Amino acid sequence: MSLLEEVVLDLERHSAQEGWDTAPRLYALVRSTELRRAEPDLADQLGLNPDADTLAALEQPALPDRDTVEDALATIAWPDAVEGCALVMERVVLPPGAEDEIPEDEAEAAAYAASHPGREDVRMVVGVLRDGARHSALRLRRHDADDEVLTGPDLVPALAEALAGTLEPDEPGTHS
Numbered sequence: 001m002s003l004l005e006e007v008v009l010d011l012e013r014h015s016a017q018e019g020w021d022t023a024p025r026l027y028a029l030v031r032s033t034e035l036r037r038a039e040p041d042l043a044d045q046l047g048l049n050p051d052a053d054t055l056a057a058l059e060q061p062a063l064p065d066r067d068t069v070e071d072a073l074a075t076i077a078w079p080d081a082v083e084g085c086a087l088v089m090e091r092v093v094l095p096p097g098a099e100d101e102i103p104e105d106e107a108e109a110a111a112y113a114a115s116h117p118g119r120e121d122v123r124m125v126v127g128v129l130r131d132g133a134r135h136s137a138l139r140l141r142r143h144d145a146d147d148e149v150l151t152g153p154d155l156v157p158a159l160a161e162a163l164a165g166t167l168e169p170d171e172p173g174t175h176s
């Protein structure tokens with residue numbers, strides 16, 4: 001199992017212990033050896049094994065409530081010491097065909113999705129590294145068991161792409 005797979009599964013298990021209906025959480029993924037070198041006290045606090053090279057997941061401040069997750073991610077750039085990042089978030093998924101009936105108004109659309117009889121609550125954990133590696137874990141509320149977590153590199157490609165964008169260097173002199 002790769003270091004990225006390990007950290008994604010650890011974040012999924014940790015999130016499962018905390019339960020459902022939580023806000024999105026963003027993590028910087030840093031090599032334990034780099035963290036131990038730069039911040040030895042923090043590495044000790046986290047209980048990082050000095051003889052192991054792992055990825056440490058460092059929770060970041062909450063994402064702004066006023067933005068969508070994708071908009072918030074578009075404003076993030078990581079320092080070079082950050083090897084990758086991961087996001088834990090929940091979404092409501094509707095069955096095919098239900099999208100045609102979603103109201104235009106955002107509040108009405110949220111109420112529609114929340115009350116739809118075919119809705120499915122999904123917790124997604126997506127991690128990406130600077131080298132292009134990606135891994136995801138999905139847990140459905142209705143199948144809330146450790147042995148029913150789906151995992152793979154391309155389960156949530158759009159979110160993985162948005163996270164990967166936070167790792168790209170900003171081009172000096174360009175503005176969007």
